[in-house]
Amino acid sequence: MSTETGTSTAAPTAVDRPAHRDGNVLRWLAAYTASMVGDTVYYVALSWAAVRAGTATEAGLVMSASALPRALLMLGGGVVADRFGPRRVVIGSDAVRCAAVGAVALLLFLTGPGLWPLAVLALVFGTVDAVFMPAVGALPARITGQGQLARVQGMRGLAIRFASITGAPLGGLAVALGGAAAAFALAGLLIAVSVPLLVTVRMREPAPDDTVTREDRGRRTAWRDLLDGLRYVRGHRILGPLMLTIALGDLGFVGPLNVGLTLLADERGWGASGMGWVLAGFGAGAGAVSLLLAVRGRLPHAGRTAGWSLLAGCVAVGALARVPSVIGAVGIAALVGLLAGLSGALCGALLQTHADPAFLGRVTAVSGLVSLGLAPLSMPLTAASIGMWGTGPVFAVSAAVCGLGGVAALGFPGLRRAQLPG
Known part of the structure; x- marks a missing residue:
């Protein structure tokens, strides 16, 4: 298995220096x-x-076109990240995405909008995301010490919140000023900014796998690497239960907080503005947890805390469908964001610290497949179920599924006792 090559093998002060000062x-x-x-x-x-460029149905198909290749290729993307090194894969992925977006922007500048280039672009993005996401997940463990990984998870959460707050207005402004072509050009420029920055990031080499000889390593196939990664996750006393916890938590949260919240706002007569305030409450809660981890660096009893957070979060999800006022829903949504953000950040930090760096791309790919492949399947099911039984029963079932994630975290001794270093 090849390893990462770069400007240096390690950041000399990465272990001792706090991540927010590194x-x-x-x-x-x-x-x-x-x-x-x-x-x-x-x-x-x-x-x-x-x-x-098309009808509402056609637009929906274009928007969902990236999901299929991303789900089908995600596990293979983890193998690529581990074989070639996460930084190299992320740089290459960003370069491809930048080139694809730039090409569509140029095409739209020269011609009118059409569905086929948009569909091709979505497919390219989905394919590249399948290798980009596992590589992004494997990077933190290569740029800092294990004791700083919880802080890095908090910083990453803040970056995601910042992107969601600023990206949509920037995209809308670009569309208003120059149409979709200008917005695509701006997206390509922003993605391109990441490439030179990543080139300057110093990487730590993973420890070699002493159980694999050099001759055997040269004969290893991608398929064998994939199977080895799946066996590694399944047999790990923390990572196996952690994947189950992540899957159940995401399945319980994703449906209600995406399509379910829209239908709840319509049922209560809150309107689009009310739904926006509820989403803002969720974002504020999740952002507060990210800030807490970024500043504090770690929380004790990480496995136990993640489990209890999921159990408390499931109660909040169920209560969200029972609140009649927007103000009450905003408060409960903030609590959901706080608890979901806490459990998600701790699960991510536990994954980073307990996975062998040589397997981290594949471990992240399994987690990404769970979150991005399985969880979104709950959204159409949630919508159809609400249409048949209403928001209350469906939110309650979703809350129960989420609660099972907490039970899994607390029920497996290895995960329940898991700690973060530092």
């Missing part, structure tokens, strides 16, 4: 933030251009 980590964070803002602008541009 220039190496901050360069990675700047690159990640620019890429995430560019992604948000891209989705605004894609949705606008698709609506202008």
